[in-house]
Amino acid sequence: MNKRLRELDRTDRKILTLLQQDGRISNVDLAREVALSPTPCLERVRRLEREGYITGYVALADPARLHANTLAFIQVSLVNTSTEILREFNQRMQALPQVESCHMVAGGFDYLLKIRCADMQDYQQFLGEHLGAIPMISQTHTYVVIEEVKNETAIPVAPAKA
Numbered sequence: 381m382n383k384r385l386r387e388l389d390r391t392d393r394k395i396l397t398l399l400q401q402d403g404r405i406s407n408v409d410l411a412r413e414v415a416l417s418p419t420p421c422l423e424r425v426r427r428l429e430r431e432g433y434i435t436g437y438v439a440l441a442d443p444a445r446l447h448a449n450t451l452a453f454i455q456v457s458l459v460n461t462s463t464e465i466l467r468e469f470n471q472r473m474q475a476l477p478q479v480e481s482c483h484m485v486a487g488g489f490d491y492l493l494k495i496r497c498a499d500m501q502d503y504q505q506f507l508g509e510h511l512g513a514i515p516m517i518s519q520t521h522t523y524v525v526i527e528e529v530k531n532e533t534a535i536p537v538a539p540a541k542a
Contacts, residue, residue: 393537395424400534403437448496450503451525456491459518478506
C-alpha cells in the first residue's frame, strides 16, 4: 500500500469516533450524527475500511460473565533477544488464549503481557504450566489488578490540523 492516503477531514474523524463508541450503529443513525445522507456516509465508512483506518469490528464481552475476572500484567525478561528467540516467544504468546495482549517493550524487561484468568488458582496454573514451561524466559514479575479504573478500547481521534 504505497499510495498516499487522503487526510481525514472532520466528518471522517467523527465517523471513526462514533463507530468506536458503537460499532453496531446503523448507517442511517451514523449519517444523521455526522450530517450526511446515508449513501455518502456509507461510502465514507467503506473508504475508511479500504484505507485501513477501520481494521475490524468486535463485540466487547463481560469478563465476569465469562469467568475471566482476574486481570494481571506480567513483565517478561528473556535469556536473550536474538531474532530466533523473539520469533519463537511471539509464536508461543499467540497460541495462549489467556494472553489478551503481548507487547515487546524497551526498558528493564523485554515484554509486557496482559492476561485474564478465572482466579488466582487459574493464574498459578497458567504461570506454572505455560509461562514456566518456556525455556527462553529468564524472569517474570506479575502485577495483579485490584480495580480497573479505566479500560478504553477506542483510540482518540485528534481534530484535523489547521
